[in-house]
Amino acid sequence: MISWPKAVLFDFDGTLIDSALDIHAATNMLLARDGLGPLSLPDVKAMIGEGTRKLVERAFAAAGRSLDDAELDDKYGQMVPLYAANLTKLTQLMPGTTEALTALQRDKVAMALVTNKPDFAIAEILEHFDLANYFPVIVGGESGVPHKPAPDMLYLALEKLGVEAGDALFVGDSPADARSAQAANMKLVLVEGGYSREPLESLGADVVLQDLSELEAALARLAPKG
Template sequence: MSALWPKAVLFDLDGTLIDSAPDIHAATNTLLAREGLGPLSLDVVKSMIGEGTRRLVERAFAACGRTLDPAELSARYEAMVPLYAANLTGLTTLMPGVAEAMQALQGEGTAMALVTNKPDFAIAEILQHFGLARHFPVIVGGDAGVPHKPAPDMLFLALERLGGVSAADAVFVGDSPADARSAQAAGMKLVLIEGGYSREPLASLGADAVLPDMRDLRGAIERLQPGADR
């Protein structure tokens, strides 16, 4: 790839780099069971991932016929945190091709950042467990204090922390409608990875490239380079 483009590649976490749904599913059903609700299937919980843990908790209770007011939602969210924190990596696995893609980009000197709605308490342990922490000098998580994806603010913050990289010089890699809309609002090239947690067909989300997994990520990014023959 050109030494000038992209200057940065930003990544989502859940459904893009890791398959965390089994651990999230287990914690969600434990939370629901405490109130005599559930269980929900793995596929149903997968469909709730992507806009942060608080939103997932709200959706899970709604799926069981329980609407939570703001105070109730805050209490259930606070109860969910230790349940998930106790088992962040027990059932979670890397998505196919992630390790190789990270190594290839790092070997070329491409700046990378992680941008995830996941709460900060979970991020460091997961990255350390899978050997990914060294790839991400910049991490913008769910507690960064800016609006979550699908707003573009988290992407802009990551680009700023990478030294003021322009959105036109960056690529975002994700798996969901929230990722797609965030990248598009930011004016970034977008690569979507199949096998994640999208509630909509990826082909309908207007990505610049849709890949079956991360193994062709480098090639896809190269084909998105301005002036490249796609």
């Protein structure tokens, strides 16, 4: 057991899982219904990170069509079943995920998953990769609080864990993750290989990792001295 951190909060897409191929496929199926697209994988990757509704809005804008609120509601409603049928066909764990989670569990560090992803998708993907037992607390896209980059999802996870912000850190891969953690006054670790539209070095992280296999060593460096 280690004394710090007491908890580690994780983003999901681009941090623990590489879901871009499945999201890309569902996005292009949605656009094709209106004779639009297809969008490239890099284009869709750059749209991930602030929830499925925002992704749908960005995808239609990139395909040359702006949506009013009613149209966005409709397209989001169509996207949900399309993605639900493609949750784990091509999705893979990010490098080092299982090792990092196992090490934290061994050291009795509490963990929470904090993601803008819809709740139905979270549950199925966690079950598919046998990850559910690592996360006693999950704050997902239907948690009823403002999504990242607001800090509210992190606050809710900390409250559920019974841990103060100074005793925890957040691990993510994107500007939304960075801004959420910074607004919550939490230590921030960012991981390369995800879906950031900005260089990670520009986002003010305490540490940037090549992959999650480096997390355990990073925690030792970030632990308060004395």
